[in-house]
Amino acid sequence: MTPRAAYVHIPFCEHICYYCDFNKVFLKNQPVAEYLDALEREIELTLQQYPTDRLETIFIGGGTPTALNEQQMQRLMDIISKHLLPLTDETLEYTVESNPDGVSPEKLDIMKAGGVNRVSFGVQSFDDGLLERIGRTHREAKVAETLDEAAKRFDNISVDLMFGLPNQTLEQVKYDVERALRLPITHISSYSLILEPHTVFAIQERKGKLPLPTQDLEAEMYRLMIETIEAGGLKQYEISNFSLPGKESRHNRVYWENDEYYGFGAGSHSYINQTRRANIAPIPHYIKAEGLPVRNETPLTRVERMEEEMFLGLRMKQGVSIEHFEQKYGIALDAAFGKTITKLLPRGLVERTDTHLRLTEAGVPLANEVFAEFIGEAEVE
Incomplete structure (x- = not known):
């Protein structure tokens, strides 16, 4: 990628x-x-x-x-x-x-x-x-x-x-x-x-x-x-x-689709090679930087990327693609987050379509609460 x-x-x-x-x-x-x-x-x-x-x-x-x-x-x-x-x-x-x-x-x-x-x-x-x-x-x-x-x-x-x-x-x-x-x-x-x-x-x-x-x-x-x-x-x-x-x-x-991107300029953020990077923010330090002006790097684990896939993708009206999730991470969405999804469905905060998991109309105002449910909940062997 x-x-x-x-x-x-x-x-x-x-x-x-x-x-x-x-x-x-x-x-x-x-x-x-x-x-x-x-x-x-x-x-x-x-x-x-x-x-x-x-x-x-x-x-x-x-x-x-x-x-x-x-x-x-x-x-x-x-x-x-x-x-x-x-x-x-x-x-x-x-x-x-x-x-x-x-x-x-x-x-x-x-x-x-x-x-x-x-x-x-x-x-x-x-x-x-x-x-x-x-x-x-x-x-x-x-x-x-x-x-x-x-x-x-x-x-x-x-x-x-x-x-x-x-x-x-x-x-x-x-x-x-x-x-x-x-x-x-x-x-x-x-x-x-x-x-x-x-x-x-x-x-x-x-x-x-x-x-x-x-x-x-x-x-x-x-x-x-x-x-x-x-x-x-x-x-x-x-x-x-x-x-x-x-x-x-x-x-x-x-x-929102959790794909990779460049971030150029002072204080900008990028996502490259499964690593999130933040640039030096003060302009004089950015200008004087030797090599790439990166302040810090945070490599993401597979589980962290899967969690981000959920709370970023659920922002979209169409939600998270069930097929794409499995293709991207090599695990079915239900296998990774089945317990969380089962807990959210009866509360009327998320719903399934034939192809996606998405927020309901009632879930949109409570989106941050829904997103938090996926943090630390992935079940991966």
């Missing part, structure tokens, strides 16, 4: 959102040119040591990739074109994460010319007051303007929306979804707020200054999003993701 996907991390932002814990720094005065040089070195070395026969997806994330200026964006596109695009074919999905207020028509042109065919916009909300409350710098009018411009060049556009935000109401959630559906989009990713350590929101919460919705209200928000998005023509294919037919995120499916 060789990597099917490549993730490329650009850790620069023009503004830090209050909920974000990704590896990122303020763009001003950062050694962007040196970082891009180091990124190219890492890609070259990795492909020499861990070659692949074909890449199906490339995803440039951050940080904020579109925080790069036009010249820097062109340099990034040139690196990808030189080293990664030759490993792909015409079926490639090539995505760049973008901010609604950080991408000029010139940058969109550079991305299009560089082979990008999918753009994902971090919208989060269309409520200007809520956007300000969570530390976003764009406003509703800018989203429409930017997506209309992007739609002149790309026919595969995704937006991210958030729920469970401070003081957010059901009416705001419904408006966000309905407003998104009026835009030229093919995909929505919908995430609840998670309080990550060391973020502004985590600090505010510890001080009792973060008025979050109750768990019951957040669950209502999730149900409302599902109903409204599907009524708008996008179908749920994963716990947090919805798309038009054929526009599912192929890159994310690589993660």
